[in-house]
Amino acid sequence: MNEGPLSIAVPKGRILKALAPLFSRAGLDVGPLVADDRRLVRDDAAGRLRYVFLKPDDVPTYVEYGAVDLGIAGRDTLLEKKADLYTPLDLGIGRCRLAVAGPRGKRAPDVPRVATKYPRVTAEFFAKKGIQAEVIPVSGSVELAPLVGLSDLIVDVVETGKTLEENDLEVIETVAEVSTMLIANRAAYKLRAAEIRPLCEAIGKAVAESA
Numbered sequence: 001m002n003e004g005p006l007s008i009a010v011p012k013g014r015i016l017k018a019l020a021p022l023f024s025r026a027g028l029d030v031g032p033l034v035a036d037d038r039r040l041v042r043d044d045a046a047g048r049l050r051y052v053f054l055k056p057d058d059v060p061t062y063v064e065y066g067a068v069d070l071g072i073a074g075r076d077t078l079l080e081k082k083a084d085l086y087t088p089l090d091l092g093i094g095r096c097r098l099a100v101a102g103p104r105g106k107r108a109p110d111v112p113r114v115a116t117k118y119p120r121v122t123a124e125f126f127a128k129k130g131i132q133a134e135v136i137p138v139s140g141s142v143e144l145a146p147l148v149g150l151s152d153l154i155v156d157v158v159e160t161g162k163t164l165e166e167n168d169l170e171v172i173e174t175v176a177e178v179s180t181m182l183i184a185n186r187a188a189y190k191l192r193a194a195e196i197r198p199l200c201e202a203i204g205k206a207v208a209e210s211a
């Protein structure tokens, strides 16, 4: 883990669009980050930073096990995975919230069925409120569940609220505020501090400038 370029797990998908300009302002070579190709491992020109492309949900896993030194992950994913990680920096991008939502104007039953991509967070949230919810795990298009009778409620990410709006759903309660975090493997953070610290500082500055 202590040799070769410092590796960073980046989530494939929409967060890359916000991440690239931020990393660029931090002085990183983002060429490999924005390149339109299918390679899953891409080194920067200087050979100091290695980008590893993953599904967002898998980022904490790779970093926790030390297969990758650093990673980019949403607080939503981190809450759900509960991986043992270090989270040195809030990147201030990917801002949204995890929320309970349901059909507009309709009261949920006392024991609601709740569809979600976040079964653990959802179970804990309802348990804390003393509500005995039945959690139904789904992996996407969560807003569909109440429309076709799979569930009474959903717990999902709400960004603009457009998806809820267009499906006649409304937010009932916020579960957690979400933003994108820089995460680090605990051992790597110590062993490669000489490389990770300045990187965090540069990214932290870029975050502060754009706040």
Ligand code: PRP
Residues within 6 Å of the ligand: 139, 140, 141, 142, 143, 156, 157, 158, 159, 160, 161, 162, 163, 164
């Ligand atoms: C995400 C999320 C919500 C929507 C929120 O879904 O799960 O459905 O975006 O954004 P909004 O409030 O701006 O409408 P995504 O498009 O990533 O698809 P998926 O849930 O099927 O993975």
Ligand code: MG
Residues within 6 Å of the ligand: 140, 141, 142, 143, 163
């Ligand atoms: Mg969705």
